[in-house]
Amino acid sequence: MKTTKKLFSKITTPLALLILVNLGCERDISDEAVQATFSTNQTVFSDSFSAGLEYYPFADSKFEAFSVDTEVKYQGTASMRFDVPNEGDRNGAYAGAIFRDDNGGRDLSKYDALTFWAKASKAATINDIGFGQDFGQNKFQVSKRALRLTTNWVKYTIPIPDASKLKQEKGMFWYAEGPENGDGYSFWIDELKFEKLGTIAQPRPSILNGDNISVNTFIGVNINIADLNQTFNLGTGEDISISSAPGYFVFSSSNPSVASVSETGVVEILSAGNTVITATLGGVEAKGSLTINSVGSFVFAPTPTRDPNNVVSIFSDHYTNTPVDFFNGYWQPYQTTQSADFSILGDNFLNYTNFNFVGIQFANPTVNLTDKPNLHFNMYIPNSVPSNFDFLVTVVDFGPDRVNGGTDDTRQQLFVRRSPSIVADRWITVEFSLSAMPTRSNVGLIIFENINFSLLRNFYLDNIYFYKN
């Protein structure tokens, strides 16, 4: 469950801030003054809520999913019980909440992990469980994804990626879990606390899932550095990876004049040139990098000049587009094409990467091209045109049944061969006549594909439309 909407935005004035203000009368507030203020209480829930702890369910979750259970417990007199709803539960589609310290936060910097005992009514996998989510900036949010529970009490450990950052953390605990194969179930958590285990070691942070990725891009584009993880080896010898917020990382750009990178891992392209974005966590270099090849100012596709009355537009910022079902059908199993669509100054572009073939469907409703027998699109191939470039465009008419397949479909194949006019790093205008197509009254699909082993992998498209002259 990734839906984490902010429902409770009420701001309580934390005691700590009041103290802080008093200090301010005497001298400038230093970081040390702030840090000394917050509780180091390690307990989140033992037999009851710890001091300052409040429960805030996610807005669209089942609010009653959480309760304190005095029947089932690992130790003491009570545990936290979570009732994950069945699919279709009117009270909420999933269970999820944060447990926040509303006394202003706690200083967790001397601990190295959140630990708890847990069991479930059946073997199950919790989607997200961790700490650091506070319905504020969630600056130090951590999630152990896909935590597997058994029907026995087991102790779980979620390491802190870099505890030195947690001098005033409010997000003590959070989780989000949906039904398993449609069925709800219950799980229990007890003895939930931060601990200094001393056995969490061998940090191996990563960005971009540890991959070294290279992108060709332009001035003005923003790119988010995603898939941030910290991996530790636990005292048991197991490795554990936790999804970690950008706040734990220090990002850097090898050439800041080409691209800057913010504290939250957003890269902004500033000029033409190359730069490599890397990161560290707690002084350890993260695996993975983003190499930026900025070709400078983006050249926009030529602005279409045809009269809108003569056009049926599929994808253009200059015409009103017909409803599109998808710009990438992700057809299994043979399609490799991914989408990396982007926009610059409000102008949208389709970007197909790792391309082999892809379909754009606009079948609800299909379009009638009887009097608009031509196809137009603009194509931009970054870097270089492969020497065996061979590109096929297929326009499909779904026939009277207006569905893809069946016996009444017709199609027109249009070939874009390698020629001197197919050049890299420039917008190419491609126009074809569809007049050979016997019927064009229920057109619903355009397929682009590499043929004859063409190695075209990455290109942008804009201004895809049908027209009459």
Added chain:
Amino acid sequence: MNFKNQFSIKSLTKYSLLLGLFISYSCSENESQTVTTMNEIVWADEFLINGKPDTNNWNFDIGTGQNGWGNNELQYYTDRLQNIEVKNGMLHIKAVKEPYLGSSYTSAKITTKGIFEQKYGRYEAKIKLPWGQGLWPAFWLLGDDSNGTVIWPQIGEIDIMEYRGQQPTITHGSIHGPGYSAGEAITKSYTLPNDRFDTGFHIFGIEWGPNYINYYVDDVLYNQITPSDLPKGTEWVFNDNNFYIILNLAVGGSFVGSPNTQTVFPQEMIVDYVRVYK
């Protein structure tokens, strides 16, 4: 250099009495332990000279031995600086994942066989261990084989430290002899509280005298093995033979299993010193 044992039987008897006392004290947590009693250094390598380990102190075992050194170990031992090097006051034994003369890993093993061998004494080393599935570092003693006329386990083996990379908080101390070897060795494991062996240096030691071997980690005495711990009818082989010191880092083998895809290479066993006291 010759550092043969110079203990008199009389003084050793006294030592063993003392040791017997502190073992009983060690049951009470509040009592401070007397961990070691032998404090006069008779042999040491502090690893102060950069480069290969001092050949006045150490031999290299090279290759794969018989059957992966008898344990189906996967590494090829070399004496190359890539696998064994003294630098900045430390001995680094490095396990590398690389194809080498038919093996998939390289590492190193050094011994004092024929150079320094003795009976009894206090042996200790300060070591930072590697981590990860399939890594098997060891600091151990093996009895002299009288030019191959006596064979293992009759010669005796004292494992001061053995460790599985996949269990980074646990060290094992063992003895092997006739009737109590390999899987039937006399072993005790020690779990480091709130810490692990691959993040800092720890002292692994034994104090060994007539009819006893005491095992300690840092300032904690965690085991004593005496002839009464042996299976009935088996022989205590640690009162006669001279033993030599071995340091090695194995990869794979029956004790640890093979590395897996999560094992990070290279891995190092870093030794600050090896000292022998009487």
